[in-house]
Amino acid sequence: MPAAPTRTSAPLRRRLGAVLAAAGLLLVAACGGGEPATSPDGKVHISVWAWYPEFAGVVDAFNASHPDIQVDWTNVGTGPDQYAKLKTAFTAGTGAPDVAMVEFQEIPTFLILDALIDMAPYGAAEDEALYAPWAWSQVTDGERVHAIPVDGGPMALMYRKDLFDQHAIPVPTTWAEYADVAARIKAVDPGAYVASFGSDGGWINGLMWQAGCKPYGYSITEARDRVRVQLTAPECRKVFDFYGDLVSRDLMAVDPFFTADASAALDSGKYWTWAAAGWTPGYLAGSLTATLGKWAVAPMPQWTPGANDQGDWGGSTFAVTAQSQHPEEATIVARELFGRSEQAWDIGLNKAFLYPLVNDVAGDPSFTGKAYDFFGGQQVNEIFVPVSENLGEFEYTPFQDLVFSELNDRSAEAIAGSRPWGTVLEATQANVVQYARSQGFTVIE
């Protein structure tokens, strides 16, 4: 913040000793807090940090069905805001909740901060069959269970069915066709774009995943200080070459996602498609009104004609922190807040619009057969569910925030014209490797 109005310094030369002593007392008093975990009601209180929409009802359902455990839920901020608080708490050694909502890509980051416990000794390994295999592989490492999956973001292509039909443009099934469609859209409406390159780390990661680019590898049980970073692999390059080409030819817009501008562009016909995730219907249903019912969902365009390669954008888990005094009860909370709870998933599916990673819930006809007004009555989960079932394994680095930040910053340079698109991945790779080495990692390139 510019121009601090006052910056006063006090002369403290005298009686510094007395002042110091008094301050010491104050510090001791300030740090003396700390809630008793078992309160007079005889319940074990488990604190939870999460930012799911409509989560209060889920917490109430859990508390009603668990007489011995009381979940105390706080929303301390969305995504990065919560992680900043978590990292501070783990660095400080105090202040973290018992259970925290953590997105998949952040799990290794918190593992290397020694922030999460292994939940296997408390029975969490039993849940393996319950969850989508790709998700289970991301929350486990060998015999260890680090988190319990909740929701995911299998990707598919949203498109303006009305406009495609009106101009007799076929829905693209390959990325090559997608590029042709982009050019045709421009010819039909010079102000329109096939989509926007939204500067979102998770989004581009999902597209890379779908292209068969799996550039990261890390296993804390095998080697704490060894990480694989291979961002310049051909499968990764083809993604950036493809999108860089569309942006350079002005066939793709560059507005960031999740802004009022982006919503308006989706709702005004400026964008005709969006490679979106399983949670997108819920996110958009509230904010788009003019194009309600005009969208439809198709499977993701493929790099190889006829292939069935898929990617995921986003998704989250519950993890038990190493600061928890009640790991056993906290594990129960992580497993059962959603888990098999019908009440919780009723809220999760119908109010919060989560994409469930619980097999039984995702496979239930009430989910797959659900018609969405937003998509003109289309049963879009018939497309999203097979995507999730087809997803393979994918790993992240223990410094994924840095990787996403680098990818975004270097892409932004390319968009601004100060960097050739062909060097985005090289520059990111170089910076990430330099960071990893400075952090003491052996990097497999």
Next chain:
Amino acid sequence: MAPTPRKPYSARHPLAGALFVLPFGLVVLVFLVVPLAYAFWLSLSSRSLALGSRFTGLDNYVTAFTDPQMLDGLVRVVVFGLVQIPVMLGVALAGALALDAIGTRFALAYRLIAFMPYAVPAVIGALMWGFLYSRTFGPLAGLPTLVGGEPVDLLSGSLLLVSLGNIVTWSWTGYNTIVMYSALQGVPRELHEAALIDGATPVQIALRVKVPAIRQAIALAAIFSAIGTMQFFTEPYVMARFAPEISAGYTPNLYAYNQAFQFSSFNYAAAISFALGFVVFVAAYAFVIVRNRLGERA
């Protein structure tokens, strides 16, 4: 400078002074000195993710002053300040002189209005401007179309820094106007009258009498603005979601924040903060010396 009393009160009541200072001293100690000392201690070691913590002395500082992202950010805020501060202080000075010359009830209302942006929290202000700059909703991006031009993107390329500068100027011009106006109130009216009798025009009075008389206040406003600019954070932090070109190291303070809370490098973040503090200290000190030299010559 006020003359020092010959018999200091503190000599007669040695504890009294300390007691008066105690409450404030405690706050300073607990919320300023202790955190600063802790941060400095942090900056002298490196806690790498894989290897744990070890003492590395000034290594972090060597890294900071050779880190291209840090240096880019530093250059950016300096360039920003060299343009934005003179513009802001120029407008503020003109406003203050006008207020001083008018002195009606309208002036009181104007003072309140001018001060209002300063009362708006910086985050709210930045969000508000984010919408005003929007290509879809904002009235500004479309202005060139009135004369047949293309709508511009105010949050990318060379316009990005200008747009950020506009927010800062909006927030702080009124504040600086009031500071200078208050200083003008302290200029003896006799000077004013003497200049009138000597036949000076109002413009001459303003530039030759009033401005030199409030030199100190202007200099102070300049120093505070320069320090604030070096610590530029809130506006780029909020705008980053609208403007992808605002990178992790866009300003040094933003870089320190991201290093700590995004990349888990608390030690390096502490070093960046202290390195920035050092640069600010040297710059501010140099400014004071230069100003004093110029003052002697005048």
